[in-house]
Amino acid sequence: RELGVDYVLEGSVRRSEDRIRVSAQLIHVTDQTHVWAEKYDAALRDTIKTQSEVAEAVAAQMRIVLPLEEGRPRRAHPLDPDAYETYLRGLYYYGWGEPDGFRKAIECFRETIAKDPAYAPAYARMALAHIFSAFFGFARPADAYPMAQAAARKALELDDTLGEAHTVLGRFRWFHSWDFATAQVELERGVELAPNDPTAHWSLAIFLSVIREDQDAAAHQIALARELDPLSIGVRLAAGWRLYFARHHEHAMQYSRETLGMYEKSLHAWYVLGLAALAQGSFAEATATFEQAVQVFGDPFSAAWLGLVYGSAGEHEKACAMLGWLDQAAAGRHVPAICRAWIHMGLGNNDAAFDWLQKAYSEHDAQLLWMRVTPFYDPLRGEPRFQKLIARLNLPPIG
Numbered sequence: 001r002e003l004g005v006d007y008v009l010e011g012s013v014r015r016s017e018d019r020i021r022v023s024a025q026l027i028h029v030t031d032q033t034h035v036w037a038e039k040y041d042a043a044l045r046d047t048i049k050t051q052s053e054v055a056e057a058v059a060a061q062m063r064i065v066l067p068l069e070e071g072r073p074r075r076a077h078p079l080d081p082d083a084y085e086t087y088l089r090g091l092y093y094y095g096w097g098e099p100d101g102f103r104k105a106i107e108c109f110r111e112t113i114a115k116d117p118a119y120a121p122a123y124a125r126m127a128l129a130h131i132f133s134a135f136f137g138f139a140r141p142a143d144a145y146p147m148a149q150a151a152a153r154k155a156l157e158l159d160d161t162l163g164e165a166h167t168v169l170g171r172f173r174w175f176h177s178w179d180f181a182t183a184q185v186e187l188e189r190g191v192e193l194a195p196n197d198p199t200a201h202w203s204l205a206i207f208l209s210v211i212r213e214d215q216d217a218a219a220h221q222i223a224l225a226r227e228l229d230p231l232s233i234g235v236r237l238a239a240g241w242r243l244y245f246a247r248h249h250e251h252a253m254q255y256s257r258e259t260l261g262m263y264e265k266s267l268h269a270w271y272v273l274g275l276a277a278l279a280q281g282s283f284a285e286a287t288a289t290f291e292q293a294v295q296v297f298g299d300p301f302s303a304a305w306l307g308l309v310y311g312s313a314g315e316h317e318k319a320c321a322m323l324g325w326l327d328q329a330a331a332g333r334h335v336p337a338i339c340r341a342w343i344h345m346g347l348g349n350n351d352a353a354f355d356w357l358q359k360a361y362s363e364h365d366a367q368l369l370w371m372r373v374t375p376f377y378d379p380l381r382g383e384p385r386f387q388k389l390i391a392r393l394n395l396p397p398i399g
Contacts, residue, residue, distance in 0.1 A: 005029055009058060018044045018081050024054055045078040077159075083116035090122070094129055095233050098267040098297060099138045105129045120158035120165060127151035127168045131175055134366070137300050137336040141364050145176045163194025167203050175366040178394045180211050191221075201225035202238035210373050211395070215246040233263050240272040244279070245373040252276040253285075267297050274305060279375040283313040300329055304339035308376060311346025319347050336360065338367050345376065354385050361392065368393055 011024035025037035038057060042050040090108030093101045109126035112119060127148040134144035152172055155165035167190030174183035187207055190200040205221035208214045222242055225235045236259045243252035256273035259266055274289035290306035293299075307322030323343055326335050341356035360368055371377050371386075372395055380386045381398060390397060 001029075007035070011054075015044065020044050020047070020050070022050060022054060024058070026058060044081040044084070047079055047084070048077065077118060077120070079119070080116040083112045083119060083122075086115065087112040087119065087122050087125075090125060090129075094125060096265075097132070097233065097237065098265075099133075099299065102129045102133045102138060106133075118158055120155045120162050123151045123155035123158065124162060124164040124168045127155065128171065131168070131171050135175055137334065137339070137367075140334050141176070141366070145172070145364075148172055149176070161193060163190045163192070163197055163200055166190040166193060167197070167200045170207070171203060174207060174211070175369070176364070178369070180207075180394065183207065184212075196228055198225040198229040198232050198235050201228070202235050205242060206238055209242045209245045210370055213373060215242070218242050218246075231262070233259070233266060236262075237266065237268045237272070240269060244272050244276050244375075245370075247279070247375060249276040249279045249375075253280070265296070267293065267299070267302075270297075271301065271305070274309070275374075275376065278305075278309050278312065283309060287313065294325075298329075300326060300333075300335045300339045303329070304342045307343035308346035311343060311348070312376075316347055319343055336365055336367065337363055338365050342376070345379065348379075350380060350383065353380065354383075354389075357389060361389065369395065371395075372398060 006029055008027045008029055009024060010027060011022060014021045014023075020042055022040040022042070023037075024040075026035045027033070028035050036058070038054075040050055040054060086108050090105045090112060093108060094105035095101070096105075106126055106129045109122045109129065112122040113126070116122070130139070130144045130148035130151065133139040134141040134148075148168075149172055152165060152168045155162060156169065159165065166186045170183045170186030170188075170190060173179045173186060177183075184204075184207060187200070187204040190197070191204055194200050201221045202225040205218040205225065208221065209218035219242065222235070222239045225232070226239065229235055236255070240252055240255050240259060243249075243255060252272055253276045256269045256276065259269040260273070263269065270289055270293040274286045274293065277283075277286035277289060286309045287306070290302055290309055293302035294306055303322050303325050307319045307325075310316070310322065311319035323340060326339055326343075329335050337356050337359035341353045341360060344350075344353040344356060357368070368389070371390065371393075377386070387397065
């Protein structure tokens, strides 16, 4: 009654070795009568076919037309059960959004592909994992992006109707090629082909927020993603970042605290909480947030943003110590040049900050594409060098 629902579909899936049984029943809410019930037995390989049969049967019984993506048929692909289980593990690790998670996800997707070389979604997700590994400084862009491009192309070659593949190609055109027009076309195509995929919606939302600065359209896409999967960590993180870019800092902080209450080790929730606190001038909370992130995750972004907070709060000695932390970390792993730029920005060393931003440009670091909407860049916006860098990134000039 509260949701305005007339019918409820209940069901279960049972598995025995390589066979599955799907039981489904349609219930009329008003009088609790069972309008329809059915069981489907199928091979695990035929999951996609079974899903379609159940959906079509329900639609027929309800005598309505459901959005079954008519005219955009998905290519049915028999699934190897072991490969699919490995793929699901990869999705789980991918959802962590942190270094070990992306590394394990890529391993799982590679294992999936080894077992089933024609499974397009594994290539698409592997491409996304490579892209995000580069974007968040876990891998060198020069190493990660070629692998992402190859995987995305393979996914499209196998199934050009796969929404995930178009979404990942949009991400590649955005993060690597800096071709924003093509990126938007591909991201919108991903939503069109996979309207029930939350990742497609929140990927488009962040693009609209950061590149087009259309916060209303971005909020709409986030709302659609949340309706599809309210508990998704990816959706929640995207929503938090959008609030931060839209400068709704208090709301972003509260939302991030809620996310951490659900997913305590969500690195990006720590990021949003700390940066929103900094934007609010809440140095104590920003410091405590990033100090804890450095202790728990030990990643260069957390360390760099801690240095930014220290410098902004006038604790220059501590900020310089974080530059030393990055130097030590660089001996054993990739540390993006932009991390040092952020600390120099906190220290007020604008010349040094621009030198490191130029190095980040040479590294083809997609983090630069966030400059227009990220609040801690505000002290640099009046500099001609800032406007020049914006132009070199193919971003619209700041009016």
